[in-house]
Amino acid sequence: MAEVAWIAVDWGTSNLRVWAMDASGQVVDTHGSDQGMGVLDREGFETALLSLITPYLAQGRVLPVVCCGMVGSRQGWAEAAYLSTPCAPPDGQNATRVAVNDPRISVFILPGIKQISPPDVMRGEETQIAGYLAVNPDFDGVLCMPGTHTKWVHISLKEIVSFQTFMTGEMFALLSKQSVLRHCLVSSGFDQSSFDAGLSDALGRPQLVTAQLFGLRAGALVADLKPAAVRGRLSGLLIGAELSGARPYWLGQNVAIIGDPKMSDLYRKGLAAQGVDATLVDVADITLNGLKAAYESLKEQVL
């Protein structure tokens, strides 16, 4: 096994992922756990991290650890204060050093980014953006980042100019699992033509979305609307409403989509229906690439 030179960490609300890296930037090993920020108190972070990386530690040397994500929030291990737009994604210089008990590690947390007006925040996506720009340094346009809280990010001259977050993913989860609509989603399946119709309806009349949501329940009761059609239309209505609101971001723009492939493809199709030919980005190493860029700048400037 190659010698581990540093540790990359993606630490979100629900999950913890670590990569043991060698000096040339290759992954030596990787591990994950469900010890996300949401289940840890402040004292629990170091223990959770050590439980995954102890094999790489040695007496007499200090291993750098570079983290991103909700671990840097006020409820996290240590608060890494937001950068403010317009700004480049954070590099090692912007990292917050965390006080630790174990002398064999030196831990840094990358900050998130805030926007004052209109108010918005990101934590984690900024490192994906850094990873994307590390591979596509000349990108100028808009990143669409579908997820629980979908981000639309305007990038120009390697800077994040502005961004806007939509609660689409969280709304889909709440409505499909906790609302009255859950009764009409009892089986799986996803009908694409229902997605297309819902998308088109919401883009045309976004003000009717909350009525059309109840229409799914009513359609199941009085018009035998099937679960696959409900799921497709629910997704189409919510993404359609988002695309309607995000129009200033994508209209006439160069758009790249960064996210879970299945979800990204729904956004790609929605944008295609509006005449926008968006690129799907391979997200396999995107966060790791951002952490690597941060480590390189840390090495030059801090370590």
Place this chain on the structure above:
Amino acid sequence: MAEVAWIAVDWGTSNLRVWAMDASGQVVDTHGSDQGMGVLDREGFETALLSLITPYLAQGRVLPVVCCGMVGSRQGWAEAAYLSTPCAPPDGQNATRVAVNDPRISVFILPGIKQISPPDVMRGEETQIAGYLAVNPDFDGVLCMPGTHTKWVHISLKEIVSFQTFMTGEMFALLSKQSVLRHCLVSSGFDQSSFDAGLSDALGRPQLVTAQLFGLRAGALVADLKPAAVRGRLSGLLIGAELSGARPYWLGQNVAIIGDPKMSDLYRKGLAAQGVDATLVDVADITLNGLKAAYESLKEQVL
């Protein structure tokens, strides 16, 4: 105690309310329980009812019981098939008779109303509408019925012409209790000026509502937005989006609001900001009045 001539029952998903009525239409007594449709299986309904009305039963005579609400849904005691718009609110002639074990009661359930296109349903509100029309027989205009699922109902010539349901109340509950926004609603309070601003923003740009919802979280994190302001603005955004979608119902119309007084007043203020002077209806006896009207027609035609 005056002799009980019949029993009125409002039986929803969460609650059961019974009124013991004399022959002149006066309330002799009333009782409630939490034995709503949602917690009962089909065999449980008769027991739940008897547990509240046994004191009024006597051997050798049959007491009529008139019910409305989710008790008549497919998951209820017995399915009372929907009437279809356009139609008058149901009267006793439309009631479904339920098979019971106890010979001392004769149970009738009033149907809900469905609309085929666009698909929509109500169960319970139709009896409130009947109660309103019993007192205001010449009403011509629109009823706004705020609640978990707010209904807008076009009434003309004593008929329900069309209606539209918005999930506003359920969305408020889900977002304020289950979403990421719950973190910025830790204390109570309701800021009216934040409501007004949210309402105006959503009416102007309903397509931005899901972005503005996340903006509440971001505002709390980066701009010290207080819980009372978050709650006011959340309510304003959701009601504003609804008013935007319901514009064809209220624009230039005679509007009466039937619902919880606090909630109704928010709708009244929202409509007033759009130049519509809506009437607040006293809802104290409205469902009971609808059940009384149904009992009168049952007495004439069935009993």
